[in-house]
Amino acid sequence: MFAAPDVHSLAGMEATIEVSGLRKSFGRTVALDGMTFSVRPGLVTGFVGPNGAGKSTTMRVILGLNAANEGTALISGKPYHRLRHPLSHVGSLLDAAALHSSRSARGHLLWLAHSQGMSARRVDEVLELVGLTSAARRKAGGYSLGMRQRLGIAAALLGDPATVMLDEPFNGMDPEGIVWIRGFLRSLAAQGRAVLVSSHLMSELEDTADHLVAVGRGKVIADSSVADLIGAASGSRVAVRTTAPQDTMRVLAVAGATVAAIGRDTITVSGLAPDRIVTVLNEGAVPFSEVSAHRATLEEAYMELTRNAVEFRAAMPTEVAR
Amino acid sequence: MSLALHAEWTKMRTVASPLWLLLGTVAATVALGAGATSVVNCTANGCGGDTTKLSLMGVYLGQALVAILAVLIISGEYSSGMIRTTLTAVPRRATVFAAKAVTLTGVVAVAGTAAVLGSVLAGRLILPDLGDRALSLSDGPTLRAVFGTVLYLILIGLLSLGVATAVRDSATSIGVVLGLLYIVPIISQTISDPDWQRLLEKIAPMSAGLAIQVTTDLDSLPISPWAGLGVTAGWAAAALLAGGLLLRRRDA
Numbered sequence: 040m041f042a043a044p045d046v047h048s049l050a051g052m053e054a055t056i057e058v059s060g061l062r063k064s065f066g067r068t069v070a071l072d073g074m075t076f077s078v079r080p081g082l083v084t085g086f087v088g089p090n091g092a093g094k095s096t097t098m099r100v101i102l103g104l105n106a107a108n109e110g111t112a113l114i115s116g117k118p119y120h121r122l123r124h125p126l127s128h129v130g131s132l133l134d135a136a137a138l139h140s141s142r143s144a145r146g147h148l149l150w151l152a153h154s155q156g157m158s159a160r161r162v163d164e165v166l167e168l169v170g171l172t173s174a175a176r177r178k179a180g181g182y183s184l185g186m187r188q189r190l191g192i193a194a195a196l197l198g199d200p201a202t203v204m205l206d207e208p209f210n211g212m213d214p215e216g217i218v219w220i221r222g223f224l225r226s227l228a229a230q231g232r233a234v235l236v237s238s239h240l241m242s243e244l245e246d247t248a249d250h251l252v253a254v255g256r257g258k259v260i261a262d263s264s265v266a267d268l269i270g271a272a273s274g275s276r277v278a279v280r281t282t283a284p285q286d287t288m289r290v291l292a293v294a295g296a297t298v299a300a301i302g303r304d305t306i307t308v309s310g311l312a313p314d315r316i317v318t319v320l321n322e323g324a325v326p327f328s329e330v331s332a333h334r335a336t337l338e339e340a341y342m343e344l345t346r347n348a349v350e351f352r353a354a355m356p357t358e359v360a361r
Numbered sequence: 362m363s364l365a366l367h368a369e370w371t372k373m374r375t376v377a378s379p380l381w382l383l384l385g386t387v388a389a390t391v392a393l394g395a396g397a398t399s400v401v402n403c404t405a406n407g408c409g410g411d412t413t414k415l416s417l418m419g420v421y422l423g424q425a426l427v428a429i430l431a432v433l434i435i436s437g438e439y440s441s442g443m444i445r446t447t448l449t450a451v452p453r454r455a456t457v458f459a460a461k462a463v464t465l466t467g468v469v470a471v472a473g474t475a476a477v478l479g480s481v482l483a484g485r486l487i488l489p490d491l492g493d494r495a496l497s498l499s500d501g502p503t504l505r506a507v508f509g510t511v512l513y514l515i516l517i518g519l520l521s522l523g524v525a526t527a528v529r530d531s532a533t534s535i536g537v538v539l540g541l542l543y544i545v546p547i548i549s550q551t552i553s554d555p556d557w558q559r560l561l562e563k564i565a566p567m568s569a570g571l572a573i574q575v576t577t578d579l580d581s582l583p584i585s586p587w588a589g590l591g592v593t594a595g596w597a598a599a600a601l602l603a604g605g606l607l608l609r610r611r612d613a
Contacts, residue, residue: 103452104445105612120452131449137442139376146375154368154450194446 055079055233056129056202060110061100063093063257070096071107072257078235080201083228085248085265086237087341093257094237095133098206102131114202124155130195131204135187135211140180144171144190147179151194165193184211192223202233209243221247241338248337253344261344265337272335272343276309277316280329290323291316307333365451365460373434373464382430383472386514387479390423394480398487408488412496413503413576416484417510420571423476424517428538431465431521435604436531445613454609458526462601465518473514477507502576509573509590516590516597517542520566523600527607541596542567559583566596 056078063071071093078084086094099105101112103119114122114129122128138147148162166175169189174182179190188208195203205224209217224247228234238244244251251268253261261268278301281287287306288298296311308316313330320327335343373379397418401408408415438444451457481503484496498504520541525534545565549558562568562583572582572589579585584592 099445099612102445102449104448122452125452126450133445133449134442137446139372139437139441139443141378142372142376146371149375150368150371151446151450153371154364156364 055115056101056204056235057113057116058097058101058110059112061097061107061112062109063096063100063105063107070257071100071110074110074254074258076252076259076262078202078233079250080233081228081231082249083224083234083236083244083247084250084252085244086235086252086254087241087244088239088254088260090239092254094239094254095206096257097254098131098133098204098235098237101204102129102133124198126151126155126198126200128198128200129202129204130198130200131206132188132191132195132208133206135184135191138179138187138190141178143176144179144182144193145175147190148194148197151197155198157197161197165196168196169193185213185216188212188216188220192220200232202235203227204235206237207239208236209238209240217243241341242336245337251337251341253341255345263344265340268340268344269335269337272340273333274309276307276333277311277313278329278331278333279306279308279316279320279327280304281306281320281325281327283325283327286323286325287320287327290319290325294319362456362460365453365456366463368447368450369460369464373468378433379430379468382426382433383468386423386426386430386469386472387476389426390419390476391479391483392419393422394419395483395487398484401488403489411575411577412484412488413481413500413506414574416480416488416496417477417506417574419476419480420510420514420574423473424514424542424567425539427469427473427514427518428521428542429535430469431518432525432531432534432538434461434465434525435522436525436529436534439529440531448613455605458601458605458608462519462522465522466515469515469518470511473511476514477510481507500576505586506574506576509586510571512590513570513573513593516570516593517566519597520593520600523597523602523604526604527600541565563589564592566593569593 058077059075061071061074074093074097088094096105100107101114101119112118119125119129145162145166148165149159152158152162163172166172169192171186171189171193174186179187182190188211192205192208195205208220212220224234224236228249236244236248248265250264251261252259279287281304284300284304284306288300291298291308291311294311294315296308296316299307301307311319313332316330394416398412398416401410401412401415438447447457448454451460481496481498488496496503498507521534521538524537525531528534528537545561546568549561549565549568552558552561569584569589570593572584573586575582575586
């Protein structure tokens with residue numbers, strides 16, 4: 040799907056963002072409080088946390104837009120302002136609405152290309168890549184938010200960078216666009232690029248992120264691979280689908296299992312092996328349609344992960360309100 | 362720097378408003394100059410007064426459009442948030458600022474030259490045949506006035522760019538610049554003390570700078586033509602310095 044890049048040269052590059060001990064205050068508000076993590080090549084790293092957790096501020100510090108009070112943010116070992124032709128190292132999308140509304144998409148990409156010494160041909164390539172070729176000469180002010188996100192992604196890919204950083208790219212996207220971005224992020228990582236994507240909705244990153252950096256109140260709460268997270272959250276639980284959830288829960292509880300309803304017709308069971316569950320349900324004459332190993336969603340894994348994190352809970356608006 | 366310049370030039374030519382503002386500068390300058398020269402009473406002995414200054418009077422209006430263009434170059438990026446994209450593409454902020462200033466200087470030089478030459482031409486056509494006292498670029502003071510007026514327009518542009526970089530908001534910046542240009546002359550009219558009046562005219566960016574247009578009766582001027590333009594240059598330099606330092610220091 041991706042047109043220009045050659046994967047082999049990317050694989051050899053150190054495509055890493057390294058954020059270390061960032062602190063930043065805006066007046067009395069502490070935005071970053073010792074933010075530390077790194078982004079590795081070949082993976083989609085989800086950067087998640089509630090609104091106001093410091094995700095955007097971190098990205099701005101990485102790009103040299105905001106100065107941190109303490110700490111460092113390096114790209115391939117260098118601070119952003121030391122990069123020559125920075126867009127060929129890091130492609131970023133912070134705010135899709137940050138456009139001159141009467142400039143065409145092509146004009147917008149053209150000045151960006153010229154700032155890096157690139158030609159108009161590359162502009163046409165990335166327009167093709169994000170599916171905006173037919174709308175390229177229209178004024179960007181008339182674009183839907185989804186089209187602006189595509190334009191922003193085109194701008195991020197202009198320099199064929201080894202590192203891609205996107206702030207809330209799913210915002211304003213229709214379902215088709217969300218599926219498109221997910222596939223796109225996967226393909227960028229598959230080409231060996233380091234991809235950092237922020238989101239405040241876990242479900243958007245389901246099946247997309249390989250690695251998760253969860254933040255709250257300006258610092259990292261958890262930094263873990265998605266496979267480990269989901270494995271830990273799934274535990275040895277078994278999912279039972281049934282048309283009689285009340286009866287199922289009753290007979291399994293009597294047999295000594297711990298049960299929880301997670302959907303209208305689905306119950307998770309722990310403390311009983313699957314074959315034992317089937318026996319108990321048959322003996323109780325309770326109808327069921329499926330007994331399978333439970334696989335937690337990313338959202339459940341995330342809730343599990345942040346359950347004990349005081350910093351995170353304190354950052355949640357509902358907790359604050361109590 | 363050359364890449365940053367190329368980018369700024371591409372920005373300038375990929376939207377329509379800069380071109381319209383520059384054409385508007387030329388049109389407004391020539392039209393007001395022509396209007397002023399057409400109402401003057403001339404006799405066989407001449408037109409009385411400074412016909413060069415009169416024909417270049419259109420810059421009083423043209424400079425406002427230059428100021429608006431200069432403000433929008435930077436404040437337009439702040440209002441949309443595009444400044445962050447610009448600073449991501451060119452992280453060296455001094456380079457971005459210099460590229461904007463150079464691009465602005467280039468386009469204002471072209472438009473300003475067209476505007477003053479058009480004004481002089483209109484003056485020649487409108488004023489009656491004055492023989493060897495006709496408006497002519499071969500006349501030293503007239504050439505100085507014409508060339509100096511182009512420089513004046515560039516300096517007003519740079520002053521506006523500096524102010525807008527410091528202030529960031531379009532409306533506020535335009536208000537500050539136009540206030541600086543037009544309010545001081547109005548205030549000086551209300552001051553009865555002639556010494557204070559002369560002092561104000563010496564230090565205000567417009568009245569001092571436009572001394573460059575005067576070709577007759579130079580001794581009565583509060584400030585000499587080139588010194589006056591120097592005062593405007595000082596204002597522009599101060600505004601650029603303030604804007605440049607703030608751009609470097611502040612979070613974008």
